[in-house]
Amino acid sequence: MLVLLGVLVVVVGFALRLNPMLVVTVAGLVTGLLGGMSLHEILDAFGTGFAGSRSIAIFLLVLPVIGLVERNGLQEQARHLIGRMARLTTGRVLALYLLVRQATCAIGLLSIGGHAQSVRPIVAPMAEAAAVRKYGPLPDRVSQRIRAFAAGTDNVGAFFGEDIFVAVGAVLLITSFVDTTYDFSLRPLDVALWAIPTALCALLIHGFRSLRVDREVAREMRADHAGAEGPGRSDADEQVRP
Template sequence: MDLSLWLPLIGIPIVVLGFALRFNPLMVVTLAGLATGLAVGMDGFSLLETFGEKFMNSRQLASALLILPVIALLERYGLKQAAQSWVAQIRGATTGRILMLYFVVREVSAALGLLSLGGQAQTVRPLLAPMAEAAASNQYGDLPGPIRDRIAAHAAACDNVALFFGEDIFIAFGAVLLMTAFLKENGIHGVEPLMIGLWAIPTALCALIIHLFRLSRLDARIARDMHAWRLAQSSLAASAKAEAVA
């Protein structure tokens, strides 16, 4: 077996091992890139040139980091409380309905190329999760930790699933262009971005139907969990009272 054919893959075990050992992701990826470059015979200058070129081509990714301090300031000055108070004024607002509406808007906007319209940092944490939690609080009062965690998890899943399946419909999305280029490089012609986008529509519709069905059951799940939690609290209170009397 010619080991030289396997050397370019040395970066894969480095990434897997580094993530498994919980090392710094940036350090792990950088080390994997350096090891792969050296394995294929690149010199130090070529490696630095390649790293610099790729960084310059994707430097817009760093702009996402600027969102974090802005969101932190908004949260400090009452963004979460404002979102919760606004939901409290809407009659008929439930956790499931709010998340269903967001899912539809997020998937449609992603299909149109508006990928930054939502997001975990800028939308889910400061707005969507507090609004969904406030809708449940309006119905049941103070929520226990497990139920708040469940609502937050569903809010995060809404953004992830809607974005994942919606963005493939947008023909200028990077992954669509990458698939088209990969197929052409391997001799498969006649597959255009428009075709890939059209074939992504059935999958996005299936994801929409399945996830909306899951969210339609969320309100009932919250009601059952709250009922069970209140029964448990009543049982504990009765047991404590009985012990105090005894």
């Protein structure tokens, strides 16, 4: 049970907002030592873990092309494009992206979207621009909120779409673990089919929330305008923020 102290290190470290790189390294050392591993074994585990998880970093290869098109005005063009589609509000852009992301992941195309490939260059600027078209320049708080929601939408779409695809890691992990450990013969297709009800719930819940972002933005903008007209309001609160 002593090894659970390593978990505590992580929780306390994140709660105190210490640098996650240090927190994770210290937690690894503490857990390993308490679990009876030698320093050599811990470093071996670190090395093996790093080598085995390199595929997570491959998305960084996409950054040069994203930077190149952004330099030439991609985000501006995305905004311009949305400016001509009056029916696409912020909420509808987000809900539409959720649907597309979930549908493409369900047929196995997980890596065609993502935070670097689609959210930063296209979805987030479009979602923001739809609000700008309606209200003019957005306060920082509102634009941050829209961008964070766009990132969350990518995650929800990906997580609850990919499990419908039979050849995905999660489905194969379930079948291989259960088959070898408990001597079952579970078909991947059965597991994938049982992911559909949750996928529909995710689409409904997050789709509904996406559409509600419009109301949230409207409320924030009303509050912002009211604040701007009221007495004693200054831009100070925008500036003191780090």
